[in-house]
Amino acid sequence: MSISIPFDNSYTRLPSQLFRRHLPTPVPTPRLIEFNQALAQDLGIKNTSQDIELANIFGGNTMPDGADPIAQLYAGHQFGHWNPQLGDGRAIMLGEVVGPLGRRDIQLKGSGPTPYSRNGDGRAWLGPVLREYVVSEAMHALGIPTTRALAAVETGQPVQREKAFPGAVITRVAASHIRVGTFQIMAARQDLDGLKALYDHAVARHYPQANDPLAFLEAVIEAQAQLIVKWLSVGFIHGVMNTDNCTISGETIDYGPCAFMDNFHPMTVFSSIDRTGRYAYGSQPDIIVWNMAQLATSLIPLMPDTDQAVADFTKAVHAMPDRIQDLWLETFAAKIGIDDPQPEDAALINSLLKLMSDQNADFTNTFFDLSQGNARDQFTDRASYDAWHKGWKTRLNSNGNAEKIMQSVNPWIIPRNHQVESMIQSAVDGDYAPFHRLNAALKSPFAKREEDQDLSHPPLENERVLATFCGT
């Protein structure tokens, strides 16, 4: 085999109740759609394989040397409701690599049923696989912590959803796949040995400086606060912020019905299953606090004095909204060119956001245009914008750095939902050119380029995608 993956599978050395050894189910005719050679290099993978070899490996037909495939166990609160057992129902981790990026999990998703599949088929169809590939790589290019995409393979086997779709497998790379829900299941089962082993593993892997569960909780809270504010800063809506889709590492994970907002409105939702707007754009900062409270609860059995633990953990969780607010102010101030944010700048930012939501201004284009000097064209009531603009200029005063600051944080293009949907439709029809083009363009989201002008356009009324289905 002409691929060498430097595996070192530390998770399989944890207590066996945390996972099950399980092989991917072979697929009939795997065909490579994409292999992320640059990422492979960063992982320390040596590859001179033909596409067909890569398709067999990343389609789940051939196991590379050193792999020790497992499905991981976890539980979670889904839309607030406790589900006592979930786990990798259609994902199989091949193992961990240690390379220039540090330790990373390599996981196939869509690779067949596992002991945790419940009634699912263990498969994924092409649409969600391509969506995850494009959006996760775009998030990385935007500087947002995220799982990465190493490969996408068509399986040659149809997958039955609302109708039959082409099947596919995505290979996902993560700092780890440990979720809030992984801690929850050990705590709920009162499995103190499992919980302790998981905790030690997670500390060593992600927060080696944390010397007790409180410090660990605070580190996860900080990582998640930073992550959620980064999502807000680019108009990203995750769509399913269940505790099983919330990582300990602070990386974005599980790109299901996710999407970027076009016109700004804080209550924007795309997921067709999110009927109450629990996971709307503007609710994400509240939901993450709720998720961190669930993590805190799961860590309590690790503490010698329960009452003291409850008091300390409660304090840590209650401090999170203020921390998010501080990060939000810092981040959105930079979006309007301010690098010394003051509390009163919040009003200036919020009045811009209010104008944007009242006038359906495009989120990305408004901030990008500001970084070019003026966003007037994004507004219908120009007088109201002009008044804001005047106040803004006064605040910036003689800050000569403003444009530079804004240009480093306000992207020109993002993976717009209508473009992602139309890319998926083309691929289903056999044309992968839009997939390759989107991927290539989104590697450089900040630089304006003539040939990619169309990618900066918001959807026309008839192109607008109203819901993204979870039928993944």
Ligand code: AMP
């Ligand atoms: P998700 O909504 O993708 O975060 O998945 C929630 C849970 O459902 C996880 O335990 C998944 O492994 C499981 N799941 C989702 N889709 C499937 C499928 N097609 N087959 C088996 N399990 C699935």
Ligand code: MG
């Ligand atoms: Mg999930």
